[in-house]
Amino acid sequence: MAYVLGIPLLMLLAIFQSALLGNFQFLEGRPDLILLAVIGWGLAGGSEEAMVWGLVGGIFLDMLSGVPIGSTSITLILIGTLVSIYEDRIWEANFLMPLGTTLAGSLLFHIMSLGVILLLGREVDWAYAFSRVILPSTFINLLLALPTVQALKAIRNRLYPPEVEI
């Protein structure tokens, strides 16, 4: 069920990212919707599905970008794996966990994206990339992290109602 919902959702998020979010920028940063979805679904309890979301979401993103298909998937699968380490351990007890995971995930996502850009033989201005793109994007992602996790948790609870002992 998570895949039936997830694949069209990821496609829509990739479309929003390309068609709409270019117009809503803070400096040159913008929210990374698919990254947030992967982290959010992982923290909501579906870490293994989140890894698959990472693969599929990465493919959609790469289709709408100049980077080779598969490169963003690798990053998102690794982020899904990172999230799975924390699943069911600290998150329930610590509301700061989504923020910490989003912070680490955003930084990893953008640094690996820059790595791909470097591998493609393009020049990278690290200072500019950090100050104008990575930090503003991370800030926006942090703002959206808690609502995203809550929303995805609510959806997951509807799809897979938690078992209650009577």
Next chain:
Amino acid sequence: MRRLSPRVLIVTILLMIALSLLILNLSGFLQPVQNLVARPIITVQSWFALRFSALRDVLSSPRDMATLRGEVNRLEAENALLQQEIISLREQAAEADVLAALLNYARSQPQSRYLATNVIGRDVSPFIRSILIGGGSDAGISRGMPVVTSRGLIGRVEEVFATYSRVQLITDPEIAVNIKFQESRTEGILTAQLNGELIVDLIDLNTELSQGELVLTSGLGGKYPVDIPVGRILSIHHRDYDLFQQTTIQSSVEFDQLNIVLVITNFRPLIFEQPNP
């Protein structure tokens, strides 16, 4: 032997799939699949992009201003066309002077054929300055075709799929355009800095340039047609100890506000393949 946990197994399988896709993509085998998968995505994206563009127009101006805005747009377009015509006439006059003196020969320039297409999105990577347009090989677009608006050059087609194409903007550092200055007639090479600023380099140190001077494509190198406006000189960096002078260019195009672009379809660019090491 130690058994792998299911989670490690899943990660390994997913990473192998992603790596396989990456290899297939880099070797060009993924293009037919990408064309197929992209078709529904681009249909949805075009639908969203058009609605969003209309919504943005409505929201960004009061309702009673819509008519006036339309009129202003029409006049601006007309003005841009007239300016293009003036540029073209000036260029023709200058050319005619030179050619008539040398060969008594009047050059006839073939009219460019344009294909208007919508901008349906931007590159999702913030580190690549390119846009996606809603026309691809099905519409007759091919790699290397220059892309313009009524205000001037915006870039060239970098990747073509069946239903959409990716246009690399001139603000992307990977692109270089051979240009000339309209009044001083000198030439240079325009490149973008990593922050998107446009710089013209390799300008003869003895050339006198003036602020506001118009910059046009020179046609050298065969990648762009001649005489497409690129922008105007914003500032000049002239140091006597340098080999060349540089200028910063203000593009005449607002790259954040692109809705419709024109692809020049009858221009066949010269594309030089990188030699194998």
